[in-house]
Amino acid sequence: MTDIQKMLELHRAWLRPDAEEFARGVHEDLRRQLAEDSLNGFDFASDLLGILATHHGIRGLVAVDDGVETGWTDLANAMLCRYWALRLLARSFSKKYFLRGVQYIPNLTNQMGNAGCLLAGFIATERNDLAAAVADILLGMVTVDGAVDAAFLRRRRFEPFMLWLYSKYSGDDDFADFGARDPGVYQRLIDGWGNADELAPALAEACAYHLSNNDDTGGARDPEFKNAPFDLLPLEIRAIATVRRKQGLQTPAIDHPLLSAPIAAVENLQLAGDEVVAAVERAYRRYFED
Helix, strand or coil, X not given: CCHHHHHHHHHHHHCCCCHHHHHHHHHHHHHHHHHCCCHHHHHHHHHHHHHHHHHHHHHHHHHHHCCCCCHHHHHHHHHHHHHHHHHHHHHHHHHHHHHCCCCCCCCCHHHHHHHHHHHHHHHHCCCHHHHHHHHHHHHHHHHCCCCCCHHHHHHCCHHHHHHHXXXXXXXCHHHHHHXXXXXXXXXHHHHCCCCHHHHHHHHHHHHHHHHHCCCCCCCCCCCCCCCCCXXXXXXXXXXXXXXXXXCCCCCCCCCXXXXXXXXXXXXXXXXXXXXXXXXXXXXXXXXXXX
């Protein structure tokens, strides 16, 4: 049994027999929090969106593996739930930032992995609007004092690489400067960017890194791909191919389980969102932009 199959079996065991009723209850709680039109309400809403993202993500991964096409809708909803959870938390942090030193303000440390994975997914699906929003948040995590715990930030490798990749995608060198932090295993991808022969083993290493960092086993380690559906979707590998295609470069084909499973067909993702996601977006824009 491969690592992917093992993870899918864990996901099958996680699925609740009362999943639909559970999701309806979370939806009701979410609507109540959004109706408050308050920062505290939005903080609670972001937690609920994280729960929904896990629900949709796991259900979608299992469905796609079973050959059920509607699983891709679940995966899209999972990503958009995580996106709006990130947007809400980032805006809440910025609104409360001036209170640092006076009272405890939760920062964005726990959202860093999600931000990197979302940026990869939005590049891979060429959603420029969503990618730009997440890239700005991720850049803020790196540059704003206290946005992310300093010791945690020094250990990160994936997110600096994603900032570098976004600079290639967008043509904005401001992101490349902060992507120059130590990218660890991804350095080989950066060094081999212009040489397809060198890129192939670098891509294989990135795939292996993904599968070795998609399960939270506790301790100080914080795997980048621990949250469904990012644990099994090769979004960063597909994002690399998207950027290279945009630059007129070929991406070598590699044989790796992460890229051969049914859930690797990221091109099936259509990021439209459901009514729950639409309601969150309306509440966000009403409170923060009107």
